[in-house]
Amino acid sequence: SQELEQSPQSLIVQEGKNLTINCTSSKTLYGLYWYKQKYGEGLIFLMMLQKGGEEKSHEKITAKLDEKKQQSSLHITASQPSHAGIYLCGAFHSGTYKYIFGTGTRLKVLA
Amino acid sequence: EPEVTQTPSHQVTQMGQEVILRCVPISNHLYFYWYRQILGQKVEFLVSFYNNEISEKSEIFDDQFSVERPDGSNFTLKIRSTKLEDSAMYFCASRRGLAEQNIQYFGAGTRLSVL
Numbered sequence: 256s257q258e259l260e261q262s263p264q265s266l267i268v269q270e271g272k273n274l275t276i277n278c279t280s281s282k283t284l285y286g287l288y289w290y291k292q293k294y295g296e297g298l299i300f301l302m303m304l305q306k307g308g309e310e311k312s313h314e315k316i317t318a319k320l321d322e323k324k325q326q327s328s329l330h331i332t333a334s335q336p337s338h339a340g341i342y343l344c345g346a347f348h349s350g351t352y353k354y355i356f357g358t359g360t361r362l363k364v365l366a
Numbered sequence: 367e368p369e370v371t372q373t374p375s376h377q378v379t380q381m382g383q384e385v386i387l388r389c390v391p392i393s394n395h396l397y398f399y400w401y402r403q404i405l406g407q408k409v410e411f412l413v414s415f416y417n418n419e420i421s422e423k424s425e426i427f428d429d430q431f432s433v434e435r436p437d438g439s440n441f442t443l444k445i446r447s448t449k450l451e452d453s454a455m456y457f458c459a460s461r462r463g464l465a466e467q468n469i470q471y472f473g474a475g476t477r478l479s480v481l
Contacts, residue, residue, distance in 0.1 A: 288470070297457065297474035298409070343409065345470075352414040352422040354399065354459075354470065359408065 259344055259357035267363045268334050276329045276360045278344030285347065287327045289318050292341040292359075301329075301342075334364045368392040372458050372473035379448055379480055387443045387476045389458030398441045399459040399470065400433065402426065409457065415441065448480045 258281045268274050278287065286305050290298040302311045304320035304327060311318055315332045331338055344357040371390045379385050391398050400412040413423040415433055430446045441460075445452055455475045462468045 290472070298472040300469055300471065303469055345409075352397070352416075352464075353411050353424065354401075354414075355411065356409040 259346060259355055261342075261344060261357040261360050263360060264358065265361040265363075267365065270335060270364055270366050271333050274331050274334055274362070276342050276362075278327045278329070278357050280325050280346065282325070284320065284324045284327070287320055287324075288345045289327070289329055290343045290345060292343060293339075294341065298343065331362075334362075336364045336366050338362060339364045368471070370458055370460055370471050370473035372456075372476050374476060375474065376477045377479070379478070381450055381480055382447050385445050385448055385478065387445075387456050387458075387478070389441045389443070389460075389473055390439050391441055391458065391460030392462075392471055393439070395460035395462050395471075397421075397461040397464065397468075398433075398435070399461070400443045401457040401459065401472075403455045403457065403475075404451075405454070412443070412456075445478075448478075450480050453478055453480045 260279045262277050266274055288303045289301040291301055292298050302313060302318045304318055307322040307324045309320050317330045320327045327344060329342060339362055342360045345354060348355050370392060373388045377385055398415040401409050402412055403409045411424050413427045413433055414421045418435060432444045434442050455477050457475045458473045459470045461470045
């Protein structure tokens with residue numbers, strides 16, 4: 256079955272630093288979604304990538320989907336405490352209605 | 367911006383009791399989902415629902431679970447006889463269509479505590 260692995264599992268950075276979170280799929284992705292979750296709260300949609308090589312930005316967050324469509328990276332520039340939370344990648348399981356999430360990356364930004 | 371709403375935000379129940387978690391999906395969406403997240407663990411798919419029937423369910427979604435769209439707006443998850451291990455955050459989501467560009471929107475979740 257298809258799996259999404261994220262790395263790192265957790266990250267602590269100083270405010271102002273850049274960081275990258277990776278999401279790797281065991282199968283080709285036909286759409287990759289990034290969400291942010293504050294601890295114990297709901298999921299907030301950040302970005303969706305569909306095409307190999309696609310890159311999207313929203314404020315200081317940029318996400319890319321590699322050409323082979325099996326890995327995505329989320330990059331935060333000049334991190335702020337408001338970026339803290341759990342970042343999740345998600346995708347529809349190939350050929351099904353089932354949606355799977357990555358293992359999550361917990362980000363803490365120190366002021 | 368349209369949103370998925372879930373009620374209640376927190377539900378406390380005794381083991382063995384039935385609970386119904388409620389969701390109001392975005393009005394023009396056609397596909398509906400329930401997910402579960404046990405504290406500190408992954409968000410897990412439970413079930414997807416389209417055209418008044420279940421289109422897919424996970425191994426977690428056993429006979430104690432059921433879903434229903436009783437009217438044109440609500441989408442409910444019923445747990446017949448709750449167990450301690452059902453304690454989790456339950457998220458509802460909805461989507462306009464199946465095309466990849468149709469984003470799945472999530473509610474803020476219902477925290478279920480089974481005592």
